[in-house]
Amino acid sequence: MALSDTEIERYSRHLLLPEVGPAGQEKLRAARVLVVGAGGLGSPAALYLAASGIGTLGVVDCDRVDLSNLQRQILYGTDDVDRPKATVAARRLRELNSEIAVVTHALELRAQNVASIVGQYDVVVDGTDRLATRYLVNDACVILGKPLSSAAIHRFEGQAMTYVPGRGPCYRCLFPDASAAAVASCAQAGVLGVLPGVLGAIQATEAVKLVLGAGELLVGRLLTYDALEMRFHEFPFQRRPDCAACGDAPSITAPADAAAACEDDTPVLRRLSPRELVTLLRDVERGGPPVRLIDVREPAEFSAGHLAGAESIPLAELERADWASPGQGATVFMCRSGARSARACAIATRHGLREAAHLEGGLIAWAAAIDPTLRVA
Amino acid sequence: MSCTVRIASPLRSYTGGAASVSASGASVAELLADLDRSYPGIRFRMIDEQDSIRPHIRVYAGTREIHDITERMDGENVLHLICALSGG
Numbered sequence: 001m002a003l004s005d006t007e008i009e010r011y012s013r014h015l016l017l018p019e020v021g022p023a024g025q026e027k028l029r030a031a032r033v034l035v036v037g038a039g040g041l042g043s044p045a046a047l048y049l050a051a052s053g054i055g056t057l058g059v060v061d062c063d064r065v066d067l068s069n070l071q072r073q074i075l076y077g078t079d080d081v082d083r084p085k086a087t088v089a090a091r092r093l094r095e096l097n098s099e100i101a102v103v104t105h106a107l108e109l110r111a112q113n114v115a116s117i118v119g120q121y122d123v124v125v126d127g128t129d130r131l132a133t134r135y136l137v138n139d140a141c142v143i144l145g146k147p148l149s150s151a152a153i154h155r156f157e158g159q160a161m162t163y164v165p166g167r168g169p170c171y172r173c174l175f176p177d178a179s180a181a182a183v184a185s186c187a188q189a190g191v192l193g194v195l196p197g198v199l200g201a202i203q204a205t206e207a208v209k210l211v212l213g214a215g216e217l218l219v220g221r222l223l224t225y226d227a228l229e230m231r232f233h234e235f236p237f238q239r240r241p242d243c244a245a246c247g248d249a250p251s252i253t254a255p256a257d258a259a260a261a262c263e264d265d266t267p268v269l270r271r272l273s274p275r276e277l278v279t280l281l282r283d284v285e286r287g288g289p290p291v292r293l294i295d296v297r298e299p300a301e302f303s304a305g306h307l308a309g310a311e312s313i314p315l316a317e318l319e320r321a322d323w324a325s326p327g328q329g330a331t332v333f334m335c336r337s338g339a340r341s342a343r344a345c346a347i348a349t350r351h352g353l354r355e356a357a358h359l360e361g362g363l364i365a366w367a368a369a370i371d372p373t374l375r376v377a
Numbered sequence: 378m379s380c381t382v383r384i385a386s387p388l389r390s391y392t393g394g395a396a397s398v399s400a401s402g403a404s405v406a407e408l409l410a411d412l413d414r415s416y417p418g419i420r421f422r423m424i425d426e427q428d429s430i431r432p433h434i435r436v437y438a439g440t441r442e443i444h445d446i447t448e449r450m451d452g453e454n455v456l457h458l459i460c461a462l463s464g465g
Binding site: 039126127128129131134151152153154157158159174175176177196222224229234236237339 | 387396437
Protein backbone atom coordinates (compact mmCIF):
# COMPACT_ATOMS: atom_id res chain seq x y z
CA MET A 1 0.00 0.00 0.00
CA ALA A 2 1.34 3.40 -0.95
CA LEU A 3 2.15 5.98 1.71
CA SER A 4 -0.70 8.27 2.71
CA ASP A 5 -0.45 12.05 2.36
CA THR A 6 0.12 12.29 6.11
CA GLU A 7 2.89 9.72 5.95
CA ILE A 8 4.50 11.51 3.00
CA GLU A 9 4.60 14.71 5.04
CA ARG A 10 5.69 13.05 8.27
CA TYR A 11 8.53 11.13 6.65
CA SER A 12 9.46 13.75 4.04
CA ARG A 13 13.08 14.00 5.25
CA HIS A 14 13.43 10.24 4.91
CA LEU A 15 11.85 10.27 1.47
CA LEU A 16 14.53 12.68 0.26
CA LEU A 17 17.20 10.10 1.02
CA PRO A 18 17.87 7.74 -1.89
CA GLU A 19 18.74 5.03 0.65
CA VAL A 20 15.21 5.28 2.07
CA GLY A 21 12.76 6.85 -0.37
CA PRO A 22 9.12 5.74 -0.59
CA ALA A 23 10.05 2.07 -1.00
CA GLY A 24 12.28 2.16 2.09
CA GLN A 25 9.65 3.95 4.12
CA GLU A 26 7.13 1.27 3.16
CA LYS A 27 9.64 -1.33 4.36
CA LEU A 28 9.90 0.49 7.68
CA ARG A 29 6.11 0.58 7.94
CA ALA A 30 5.89 -3.14 7.28
CA ALA A 31 8.65 -3.94 9.78
CA ARG A 32 8.19 -5.40 13.23
CA VAL A 33 10.94 -4.48 15.71
CA LEU A 34 11.17 -5.69 19.30
CA VAL A 35 12.87 -3.55 21.95
CA VAL A 36 13.92 -5.62 24.96
CA GLY A 37 14.14 -3.43 28.03
CA ALA A 38 12.54 0.02 28.06
CA GLY A 39 15.31 1.54 30.16
CA GLY A 40 18.31 3.70 29.37
CA LEU A 41 19.05 2.10 26.02
CA GLY A 42 15.52 1.08 25.14
CA SER A 43 14.10 4.57 25.68
CA PRO A 44 16.02 6.42 22.95
CA ALA A 45 16.00 3.37 20.71
CA ALA A 46 12.21 3.01 20.90
CA LEU A 47 11.62 6.74 20.48
CA TYR A 48 13.73 6.90 17.32
CA LEU A 49 12.25 3.72 15.93
CA ALA A 50 8.75 5.05 16.50
CA ALA A 51 9.65 8.38 14.95
CA SER A 52 11.21 6.58 11.98
CA GLY A 53 7.93 4.87 11.24
CA ILE A 54 8.61 1.28 12.24
CA GLY A 55 5.12 -0.10 11.69
CA THR A 56 4.98 -2.42 14.70
CA LEU A 57 7.11 -1.78 17.72
CA GLY A 58 7.17 -4.31 20.56
CA VAL A 59 8.34 -3.27 24.01
CA VAL A 60 9.36 -5.80 26.66
CA ASP A 61 9.66 -4.59 30.24
CA CYS A 62 8.14 -5.83 33.48
CA ASP A 63 9.49 -3.06 35.68
CA ARG A 64 7.87 0.07 37.02
CA VAL A 65 9.20 3.58 36.59
CA ASP A 66 11.44 4.65 39.45
CA LEU A 67 12.45 8.22 40.21
CA SER A 68 16.10 7.22 39.77
CA ASN A 69 15.33 6.11 36.18
CA LEU A 70 14.44 9.59 34.98
CA GLN A 71 18.06 10.79 34.75
CA ARG A 72 18.44 8.69 31.57
CA GLN A 73 15.23 6.82 30.67
CA ILE A 74 13.72 9.51 28.50
CA LEU A 75 10.49 7.70 27.75
CA TYR A 76 9.22 8.67 31.18
CA GLY A 77 8.36 11.77 33.17
CA THR A 78 8.00 12.55 36.83
CA ASP A 79 4.28 11.79 36.81
CA ASP A 80 5.03 8.27 35.57
CA VAL A 81 6.88 7.16 38.71
CA ASP A 82 5.53 3.83 39.98
CA ARG A 83 3.62 3.19 36.73
CA PRO A 84 4.40 0.13 34.59
CA LYS A 85 7.10 0.99 32.09
CA ALA A 86 5.59 -0.96 29.21
CA THR A 87 2.25 0.84 29.54
CA VAL A 88 3.79 4.30 29.86
CA ALA A 89 6.23 3.61 27.01
CA ALA A 90 3.41 2.52 24.71
CA ARG A 91 1.44 5.68 25.45
CA ARG A 92 4.48 7.90 24.85
CA LEU A 93 5.39 6.15 21.60
CA ARG A 94 1.83 6.40 20.29
CA GLU A 95 1.85 10.11 21.17
CA LEU A 96 5.02 10.48 19.15
CA ASN A 97 3.69 8.60 16.14
CA SER A 98 0.03 7.72 15.82
CA GLU A 99 0.70 5.92 12.53
CA ILE A 100 2.41 2.96 14.21
CA ALA A 101 1.27 0.05 16.35
CA VAL A 102 2.91 -0.50 19.73
CA VAL A 103 2.70 -3.91 21.36
CA THR A 104 3.52 -4.20 25.05
CA HIS A 105 5.01 -7.29 26.68
CA ALA A 106 4.93 -6.52 30.40
CA LEU A 107 6.84 -9.62 31.42
CA GLU A 108 10.30 -10.92 32.14
CA LEU A 109 11.82 -12.77 29.22
CA ARG A 110 12.46 -16.36 30.22
CA ALA A 111 13.27 -19.56 28.43
CA GLN A 112 9.62 -20.54 28.17
CA ASN A 113 8.40 -17.30 26.55
CA VAL A 114 11.36 -15.81 24.67
CA ALA A 115 10.92 -17.77 21.44
CA SER A 116 7.22 -17.02 21.13
CA ILE A 117 7.84 -13.29 21.59
CA VAL A 118 11.03 -12.89 19.55
CA GLY A 119 9.45 -15.03 16.85
CA GLN A 120 6.82 -12.35 16.21
CA TYR A 121 9.40 -9.77 15.11
CA ASP A 122 11.81 -9.12 12.24
CA VAL A 123 14.55 -7.37 14.22
CA VAL A 124 15.45 -7.33 17.92
CA VAL A 125 17.02 -4.43 19.80
CA ASP A 126 18.45 -5.59 23.10
CA GLY A 127 18.79 -2.95 25.78
CA THR A 128 18.41 -5.17 28.80
CA ASP A 129 20.33 -4.49 32.00
CA ARG A 130 20.76 -8.16 32.86
CA LEU A 131 23.51 -10.32 31.44
CA ALA A 132 21.35 -13.42 31.73
CA THR A 133 18.66 -11.82 29.56
CA ARG A 134 21.33 -10.58 27.14
CA TYR A 135 22.46 -14.17 26.55
CA LEU A 136 18.89 -15.47 26.45
CA VAL A 137 17.94 -12.93 23.75
CA ASN A 138 21.11 -13.65 21.77
CA ASP A 139 20.47 -17.38 21.86
CA ALA A 140 16.83 -16.94 20.85
CA CYS A 141 17.85 -14.73 17.93
CA VAL A 142 20.44 -17.26 16.77
CA ILE A 143 17.99 -20.16 17.06
CA LEU A 144 15.17 -18.27 15.33
CA GLY A 145 17.40 -16.60 12.75
CA LYS A 146 16.55 -13.03 13.81
CA PRO A 147 18.93 -10.08 13.45
CA LEU A 148 19.91 -8.44 16.72
CA SER A 149 21.35 -5.10 17.74
CA SER A 150 22.94 -5.45 21.15
CA ALA A 151 24.38 -2.75 23.40
CA ALA A 152 25.44 -2.33 27.00
CA ILE A 153 26.67 0.50 29.20
CA HIS A 154 28.69 1.03 32.38
CA ARG A 155 29.52 4.39 33.99
CA PHE A 156 30.96 6.34 31.00
CA GLU A 157 31.53 3.40 28.63
CA GLY A 158 29.28 1.74 26.10
CA GLN A 159 29.50 -1.14 23.64
CA ALA A 160 27.44 -2.07 20.60
CA MET A 161 27.44 -4.91 18.07
CA THR A 162 25.02 -6.34 15.55
CA TYR A 163 24.28 -9.96 14.79
CA VAL A 164 22.91 -11.00 11.41
CA PRO A 165 22.17 -14.72 11.00
CA GLY A 166 24.57 -16.38 8.61
CA ARG A 167 26.62 -13.23 8.11
CA GLY A 168 28.73 -12.94 11.23
CA PRO A 169 29.40 -13.66 14.89
CA CYS A 170 26.86 -13.49 17.71
CA TYR A 171 27.18 -12.02 21.20
CA ARG A 172 28.41 -15.36 22.55
CA CYS A 173 31.22 -15.28 19.98
CA LEU A 174 32.21 -11.94 21.49
CA PHE A 175 31.89 -12.95 25.13
CA PRO A 176 31.28 -16.71 25.37
CA ASP A 177 30.37 -16.61 29.05
CA ALA A 178 30.13 -13.69 31.44
CA SER A 179 28.85 -15.65 34.42
CA ALA A 180 32.21 -15.34 36.17
CA ALA A 181 32.32 -11.60 35.63
CA ALA A 182 31.56 -9.32 38.51
CA VAL A 183 29.91 -6.99 36.02
CA ALA A 184 28.21 -4.21 37.86
CA SER A 185 24.82 -2.87 36.84
CA CYS A 186 23.98 0.81 36.50
CA ALA A 187 22.38 0.68 39.96
CA GLN A 188 25.69 -0.48 41.43
CA ALA A 189 28.22 1.45 39.42
CA GLY A 190 26.35 4.51 38.23
CA VAL A 191 25.97 5.68 34.65
CA LEU A 192 26.19 9.00 32.88
CA GLY A 193 22.64 9.92 31.96
CA VAL A 194 23.31 10.77 28.33
CA LEU A 195 25.47 7.67 27.70
CA PRO A 196 22.57 5.34 26.85
CA GLY A 197 21.24 8.07 24.56
CA VAL A 198 24.28 7.62 22.33
CA LEU A 199 24.21 3.83 22.40
CA GLY A 200 20.43 3.55 22.09
CA ALA A 201 20.50 5.83 19.05
CA ILE A 202 23.19 3.61 17.51
CA GLN A 203 20.96 0.59 18.08
CA ALA A 204 18.00 2.32 16.45
CA THR A 205 20.24 3.23 13.51
CA GLU A 206 21.30 -0.39 13.12
CA ALA A 207 17.68 -1.58 13.30
CA VAL A 208 16.58 0.90 10.63
CA LYS A 209 19.48 -0.13 8.40
CA LEU A 210 18.63 -3.79 8.93
CA VAL A 211 15.08 -3.14 7.76
CA LEU A 212 16.19 -1.04 4.80
CA GLY A 213 19.03 -3.35 3.84
CA ALA A 214 21.21 -0.25 3.56
CA GLY A 215 24.70 0.65 4.67
CA GLU A 216 27.26 -1.25 6.70
CA LEU A 217 26.26 -2.88 9.93
CA LEU A 218 28.26 -3.53 13.09
CA VAL A 219 28.56 -7.17 12.09
CA GLY A 220 31.83 -8.64 13.35
CA ARG A 221 32.75 -5.26 14.80
CA LEU A 222 32.54 -4.26 18.44
CA LEU A 223 32.04 -0.53 18.74
CA THR A 224 33.12 0.95 22.07
CA TYR A 225 32.47 4.47 23.26
CA ASP A 226 34.11 6.29 26.13
CA ALA A 227 32.03 9.36 26.89
CA LEU A 228 34.50 10.80 29.37
CA GLU A 229 37.31 10.82 26.83
CA MET A 230 34.93 11.19 23.87
CA ARG A 231 36.53 8.32 21.97
CA PHE A 232 35.04 5.64 19.77
CA HIS A 233 37.01 2.50 19.02
CA GLU A 234 36.21 -0.42 16.78
CA PHE A 235 37.46 -3.97 17.29
CA PRO A 236 36.97 -6.80 14.81
CA PHE A 237 35.80 -10.16 16.06
CA GLN A 238 34.93 -13.35 14.28
CA ARG A 239 32.44 -16.14 14.54
CA ARG A 240 33.77 -18.91 16.74
CA PRO A 241 33.36 -22.35 15.22
CA ASP A 242 33.02 -23.61 18.80
CA CYS A 243 30.40 -21.02 19.78
CA ALA A 244 27.74 -22.63 21.96
CA ALA A 245 25.00 -20.71 20.13
CA CYS A 246 26.03 -20.16 16.49
CA GLY A 247 29.01 -22.52 16.16
CA ASP A 248 29.38 -25.52 13.92
CA ALA A 249 27.95 -27.86 16.55
CA PRO A 250 25.99 -25.63 18.91
CA SER A 251 25.23 -26.97 22.37
CA ILE A 252 22.46 -24.41 22.87
CA THR A 253 19.61 -25.59 20.70
CA ALA A 254 16.81 -24.13 22.79
CA PRO A 255 16.72 -20.97 24.93
CA ALA A 256 17.67 -21.65 28.54
CA ASP A 257 17.36 -19.55 31.68
CA ALA A 258 20.31 -18.08 33.51
CA ALA A 259 20.84 -20.91 35.94
CA ALA A 260 21.53 -23.25 33.07
CA ALA A 261 22.81 -20.90 30.39
CA CYS A 262 25.00 -18.51 32.32
CA GLU A 263 25.82 -20.28 35.51
CA ASP A 264 26.02 -23.84 34.42
CA ASP A 265 28.60 -24.69 37.05
CA THR A 266 26.14 -23.80 39.76
CA PRO A 267 24.53 -26.94 41.18
CA VAL A 268 21.21 -25.40 42.19
CA LEU A 269 20.14 -21.78 42.18
CA ARG A 270 17.34 -21.71 44.68
CA ARG A 271 14.86 -18.89 44.30
CA LEU A 272 12.48 -17.71 46.97
CA SER A 273 9.45 -15.65 46.14
CA PRO A 274 8.66 -12.81 48.57
CA ARG A 275 5.84 -14.89 50.06
CA GLU A 276 8.10 -17.89 50.51
CA LEU A 277 10.58 -15.67 52.34
CA VAL A 278 7.79 -14.42 54.60
CA THR A 279 6.94 -18.02 55.45
CA LEU A 280 10.60 -18.78 56.14
CA LEU A 281 10.96 -15.77 58.45
CA ARG A 282 7.77 -16.70 60.29
CA ASP A 283 9.24 -20.14 60.90
CA VAL A 284 12.30 -18.47 62.43
CA GLU A 285 10.06 -16.45 64.76
CA ARG A 286 8.42 -19.67 65.82
CA GLY A 287 11.74 -21.18 66.84
CA GLY A 288 12.79 -22.66 63.53
CA PRO A 289 16.40 -22.75 62.33
CA PRO A 290 17.98 -19.30 61.90
CA VAL A 291 18.16 -17.65 58.51
CA ARG A 292 20.87 -15.20 57.55
CA LEU A 293 19.74 -12.35 55.29
CA ILE A 294 22.47 -10.78 53.17
CA ASP A 295 21.75 -7.66 51.13
CA VAL A 296 24.32 -7.48 48.32
CA ARG A 297 23.48 -4.00 47.10
CA GLU A 298 25.85 -1.06 47.45
CA PRO A 299 25.94 0.68 50.88
CA ALA A 300 24.02 3.73 49.62
CA GLU A 301 21.21 1.53 48.34
CA PHE A 302 21.17 -0.41 51.60
CA SER A 303 21.03 2.79 53.66
CA ALA A 304 17.96 3.98 51.77
CA GLY A 305 15.94 0.99 52.94
CA HIS A 306 16.41 -2.69 53.71
CA LEU A 307 14.78 -5.66 55.36
CA ALA A 308 14.96 -5.88 59.14
CA GLY A 309 17.86 -8.02 60.23
CA ALA A 310 19.60 -7.95 56.85
CA GLU A 311 23.38 -7.58 56.74
CA SER A 312 25.03 -5.43 54.08
CA ILE A 313 27.70 -7.22 52.07
CA PRO A 314 28.00 -5.65 48.60
CA LEU A 315 28.45 -8.13 45.77
CA ALA A 316 31.99 -6.93 45.03
CA GLU A 317 33.01 -7.71 48.62
CA LEU A 318 31.36 -11.09 48.40
CA GLU A 319 33.48 -11.82 45.32
CA ARG A 320 36.65 -11.13 47.29
CA ALA A 321 35.51 -12.77 50.53
CA ASP A 322 37.46 -15.52 52.24
CA TRP A 323 35.26 -18.57 51.80
CA ALA A 324 37.43 -20.88 53.91
CA SER A 325 34.49 -21.31 56.30
CA PRO A 326 31.34 -20.79 54.26
CA GLY A 327 29.13 -21.31 57.28
CA GLN A 328 26.09 -23.39 57.98
CA GLY A 329 22.36 -22.78 57.90
CA ALA A 330 20.14 -21.03 55.42
CA THR A 331 21.28 -17.79 53.81
CA VAL A 332 19.05 -15.66 51.62
CA PHE A 333 20.70 -13.11 49.36
CA MET A 334 18.79 -10.12 48.11
CA CYS A 335 19.29 -7.06 45.97
CA ARG A 336 17.15 -4.57 44.08
CA SER A 337 15.71 -6.75 41.35
CA GLY A 338 17.22 -10.20 41.77
CA ALA A 339 20.16 -10.14 39.35
CA ARG A 340 22.95 -9.44 41.82
CA SER A 341 21.47 -11.74 44.43
CA ALA A 342 21.34 -14.58 41.89
CA ARG A 343 25.01 -14.01 41.23
CA ALA A 344 25.75 -13.90 44.98
CA CYS A 345 23.79 -17.10 45.48
CA ALA A 346 25.76 -18.79 42.72
CA ILE A 347 29.07 -17.67 44.24
CA ALA A 348 28.07 -18.84 47.70
CA THR A 349 26.86 -22.17 46.41
CA ARG A 350 30.08 -22.74 44.52
CA HIS A 351 32.02 -22.00 47.71
CA GLY A 352 30.15 -24.64 49.63
CA LEU A 353 27.32 -22.75 51.30
CA ARG A 354 24.76 -25.52 51.30
CA GLU A 355 21.50 -23.69 51.92
CA ALA A 356 21.85 -20.59 49.78
CA ALA A 357 18.84 -18.96 48.16
CA HIS A 358 18.00 -15.60 46.71
CA LEU A 359 14.96 -13.39 46.69
CA GLU A 360 13.43 -13.62 43.23
CA GLY A 361 12.50 -10.22 41.85
CA GLY A 362 14.48 -8.59 44.65
CA LEU A 363 13.31 -5.95 47.04
CA ILE A 364 11.21 -4.41 44.28
CA ALA A 365 9.12 -7.59 44.31
CA TRP A 366 9.13 -7.58 48.11
CA ALA A 367 7.84 -3.99 48.17
CA ALA A 368 5.17 -4.85 45.61
CA ALA A 369 3.98 -8.04 47.30
CA ILE A 370 4.70 -7.62 51.01
CA ASP A 371 5.68 -4.17 52.20
CA PRO A 372 4.90 -1.15 50.01
CA THR A 373 6.49 1.15 52.63
CA LEU A 374 9.95 -0.30 51.96
CA ARG A 375 12.02 2.26 50.11
CA VAL A 376 14.01 0.54 47.37
CA ALA A 377 16.79 2.73 46.02
CA MET B 378 58.91 -1.51 25.61
CA SER B 379 56.41 0.86 27.19
CA CYS B 380 52.79 0.62 26.09
CA THR B 381 49.56 2.38 26.81
CA VAL B 382 47.01 0.06 28.36
CA ARG B 383 43.41 1.10 27.97
CA ILE B 384 41.38 -0.18 30.89
CA ALA B 385 37.78 -1.38 30.60
CA SER B 386 35.37 0.62 32.70
CA PRO B 387 34.58 -2.21 35.19
CA LEU B 388 38.32 -2.65 35.88
CA ARG B 389 39.09 0.98 36.56
CA SER B 390 38.49 0.51 40.27
CA TYR B 391 41.99 -1.03 40.24
CA THR B 392 43.60 1.91 38.47
CA GLY B 393 42.11 4.63 40.61
CA GLY B 394 39.65 5.43 37.86
CA ALA B 395 42.31 5.91 35.17
CA ALA B 396 41.16 4.93 31.68
CA SER B 397 44.71 4.63 30.37
CA VAL B 398 47.88 3.61 32.17
CA SER B 399 51.41 2.72 31.12
CA ALA B 400 53.02 -0.69 31.39
CA SER B 401 56.21 -2.28 30.13
CA GLY B 402 56.72 -5.55 28.31
CA ALA B 403 57.34 -7.07 24.92
CA SER B 404 54.54 -9.62 25.19
CA VAL B 405 51.01 -9.34 26.48
CA ALA B 406 51.93 -11.59 29.42
CA GLU B 407 54.79 -9.25 30.37
CA LEU B 408 52.56 -6.21 30.07
CA LEU B 409 49.90 -7.77 32.25
CA ALA B 410 52.48 -8.81 34.84
CA ASP B 411 53.77 -5.25 34.96
CA LEU B 412 50.22 -3.94 35.15
CA ASP B 413 49.54 -6.26 38.08
CA ARG B 414 52.61 -5.00 39.91
CA SER B 415 51.23 -1.47 39.68
CA TYR B 416 47.59 -2.45 40.26
CA PRO B 417 47.55 -5.66 42.29
CA GLY B 418 44.70 -8.01 41.53
CA ILE B 419 43.75 -6.62 38.13
CA ARG B 420 45.34 -9.48 36.18
CA PHE B 421 43.28 -12.14 37.94
CA ARG B 422 40.09 -10.38 36.89
CA MET B 423 41.10 -10.99 33.26
CA ILE B 424 43.32 -14.06 33.24
CA ASP B 425 42.52 -17.39 34.89
CA GLU B 426 44.78 -19.86 36.70
CA GLN B 427 45.65 -21.53 33.38
CA ASP B 428 46.78 -18.20 31.90
CA SER B 429 43.76 -18.14 29.61
CA ILE B 430 41.85 -14.97 28.90
CA ARG B 431 38.57 -15.14 30.79
CA PRO B 432 35.49 -15.53 28.57
CA HIS B 433 34.03 -12.14 29.49
CA ILE B 434 37.26 -10.35 28.54
CA ARG B 435 38.79 -9.51 25.16
CA VAL B 436 42.30 -8.27 24.66
CA TYR B 437 43.53 -6.38 21.61
CA ALA B 438 46.97 -5.17 20.62
CA GLY B 439 45.86 -2.21 18.57
CA THR B 440 43.03 -3.82 16.62
CA ARG B 441 44.63 -7.30 16.58
CA GLU B 442 42.83 -9.71 18.84
CA ILE B 443 45.02 -11.50 21.35
CA HIS B 444 44.07 -15.15 21.88
CA ASP B 445 47.10 -16.18 23.89
CA ILE B 446 48.85 -13.89 26.34
CA THR B 447 52.26 -15.16 25.19
CA GLU B 448 51.68 -13.24 21.95
CA ARG B 449 54.04 -10.35 21.42
CA MET B 450 52.95 -6.78 20.85
CA ASP B 451 54.87 -6.70 17.53
CA GLY B 452 55.19 -2.95 17.33
CA GLU B 453 51.71 -2.14 18.61
CA ASN B 454 51.90 0.32 21.47
CA VAL B 455 48.33 0.23 22.76
CA LEU B 456 46.83 -2.73 24.58
CA HIS B 457 43.04 -2.62 24.88
CA LEU B 458 41.37 -4.55 27.70
CA ILE B 459 37.66 -4.96 27.02
CA CYS B 460 35.13 -6.37 29.45
CA ALA B 461 31.53 -7.48 28.93
CA LEU B 462 29.14 -4.84 30.26
CA SER B 463 25.69 -5.48 31.63
CA GLY B 464 24.05 -2.10 32.07
CA GLY B 465 21.11 -1.05 29.97
